[in-house]
Amino acid sequence: MTTKGPGKPTAFDLETRPQDAILELKTGLQDVSLKGKKVPITVITGYLGAGKTTLLNYILSEQHGKRIAVILNEFGDSIDLEKQLTVSDPNSTEAKAIPFIPLPNGCICCSVKDAGVAAIENLVQQQGGNFDYILLETTGIADPGRIAPDFWLDEGLGSNIYLDGIVTLVDAANVCKQLDEGVGDAAKTLEENPAHQHEGPLLTTCHLQISHADVIVINKKDLVKEAELKLVGDRIKSINGLAKIHFTERSQVPQFEGVLLDLHAYDTVDDAALHFAGKGHSHHDEAITTEAITFSCIDEAKLKRVEKWIQYLLWDEELPRIASATVEYTKFEIHRLKGRIPVMDGPTRLIQGVRNTYEIVEEGPRGEAAVTKSPPDENRKAAKLVLIGRNVKQKAFRDSLTAWLAWDREDRSSVLSDGYRV
Ligand SMILES: Nc1nc2c(ncn2[C@@H]2O[C@H](COP(=O)(O)OP(=O)(O)OP(=O)(O)O)[C@@H](O)[C@H]2O)c(=O)[nH]1
Numbered sequence: 001m002t003t004k005g006p007g008k009p010t011a012f013d014l015e016t017r018p019q020d021a022i023l024e025l026k027t028g029l030q031d032v033s034l035k036g037k038k039v040p041i042t043v044i045t046g047y048l049g050a051g052k053t054t055l056l057n058y059i060l061s062e063q064h065g066k067r068i069a070v071i072l073n074e075f076g077d078s079i080d081l082e083k084q085l086t087v088s089d090p091n092s093t094e095a096k097a098i099p100f101i102p103l104p105n106g107c108i109c110c111s112v113k114d115a116g117v118a119a120i121e122n123l124v125q126q127q128g129g130n131f132d133y134i135l136l137e138t139t140g141i142a143d144p145g146r147i148a149p150d151f152w153l154d155e156g157l158g159s160n161i162y163l164d165g166i167v168t169l170v171d172a173a174n175v176c177k178q179l180d181e182g183v184g185d186a187a188k189t190l191e192e193n194p195a196h197q198h199e200g201p202l203l204t205t206c207h208l209q210i211s212h213a214d215v216i217v218i219n220k221k222d223l224v225k226e227a228e229l230k231l232v233g234d235r236i237k238s239i240n241g242l243a244k245i246h247f248t249e250r251s252q253v254p255q256f257e258g259v260l261l262d263l264h265a266y267d268t269v270d271d272a273a274l275h276f277a278g279k280g281h282s283h284h285d286e287a288i289t290t291e292a293i294t295f296s297c298i299d300e301a302k303l304k305r306v307e308k309w310i311q312y313l314l315w316d317e318e319l320p321r322i323a324s325a326t327v328e329y330t331k332f333e334i335h336r337l338k339g340r341i342p343v344m345d346g347p348t349r350l351i352q353g354v355r356n357t358y359e360i361v362e363e364g365p366r367g368e369a370a371v372t373k374s375p376p377d378e379n380r381k382a383a384k385l386v387l388i389g390r391n392v393k394q395k396a397f398r399d400s401l402t403a404w405l406a407w408d409r410e411d412r413s414s415v416l417s418d419g420y421r422v
């Protein structure tokens with residue numbers, strides 16, 4: 001697995017570093033591999049007061065057979081895990097604090113990885129035997145789109161953690177107001193809160209937390225009437241048509257396994273979710289929507305072209321310009337991308353993206369597992385890409401992809417864009 005993004009560190013970056021540094025890292029890796037499996041990390045996000053801490057306490061007090069380390073984090077440059085670390089004990093309802101020695105500055109991992117990720121890896125290396133799962137509660141105003149790519153690491157970097165999924169809590173009684181007015185966002189400056197830097201309908205932190213979620217827990221259902229709860233659910237589905245939604249009181253989800261934990265949201269693509277994404281939600285949110293693009297089965301050569309097209313979308317936030325077909329479009333921004341592409345002369349590919357990082361993998365054992373929930377066979381023959389983001393509901397995406405795939409190779413000179421990926 002190799003996640004790709006502009007400027008995203010990969011194993012290749014390490015190989016270009018000084019020899020002694022590589023040695024240091026390899027020694028570290030051996031230690032990690034001796035300890036065995038990677039530890040999954042679930043990011044719990046959601047607006048101020050939505051019920052994140054209530055959810056964590058609920059998880060810690062229930063029996064789930066896991067020893068879970070909880071990290072409460074103001075995720076940023078200064079990582080202070082020391083004071084905030086508790087681990088659940090599967091044999092009791094008590095959570096206990098565990099000691100953690102912070103990493104000195106200047107280590108190789110920190111220079112190629114996000115400092116927060118490196119600190120958590122260090123924690124796993126020190127304490128890996130004491131827990132088998134990590135929950136990271138972000139602050140209420142965090143944008144998970146900034147956190148997720150940092151945790152979604154290139155295999156080659158040899159991390160001992162992996163991002164399992166993002167769970168977003170919303171407050172049923174207040175979420176619509178937060179989406180419409182950006183309640184709480186207004187206090188932040190533009191620099192602190194890039195959500196407001198956009199033109200067009202207001203894009204709030206609440207939108208960002210919903211658009212990046214793999215699971216959305218609509219909490220405090222006791223505070224609203226059933227009809228209102230349905231409206232809230234419909235609006236959230238119109239923003240993020242891929243996430244699984246649960247309605248709860250006191251954050252009490254029906255079960256943990258596969259509902260909140262062990263989602264494998266970044267290494268599986270749920271076929272059924274893809275099938276229904278972007279279909280018929282009456283209440284659209286103006287700022288963020290989910291849209292699906294289908295196209296007929298392609299071959300390996302065309303798959304490469306699709307990948308290049310995706311790079312234009314994610315890396316340049318542009319549709320490629322080709323002289324033979326000018327496609328007019330409104331500026332867009334993609335937060336999440338998932339897709340399944342059957343290939344005529346090769347294995348079916350699954351594609352995942354978050355902001356400008358993406359990964360294309362062959363449908364493997366996990367993909368097969370998802371088939372049990374899949375729609376009828378004819379739907380599996382077509383390729384499907386689902387986009388979540390700003391201004392993704394545009395016919396231009398389909399037109400652009402069609403033109404890009406039909407475009408003749410000899411016609412290269414007609415690329416108006418920089419064309420370096422052609
Ligand atoms: N009525 C009602 N209150 C709830 C529910 N869930 C949580 N609360 C209350 O809502 C308040 C906020 O809950 P927290 O779990 O602290 O929310 P949080 O998202 O961690 O809040 P921050 O850390 O401040 O962002 C607390 O007083 C909870 O007891 C619910 O389902 N219904």
Ligand SMILES: [Zn+2]
Pocket residue numbers: 052053054
């Ligand atoms: Zn909290």
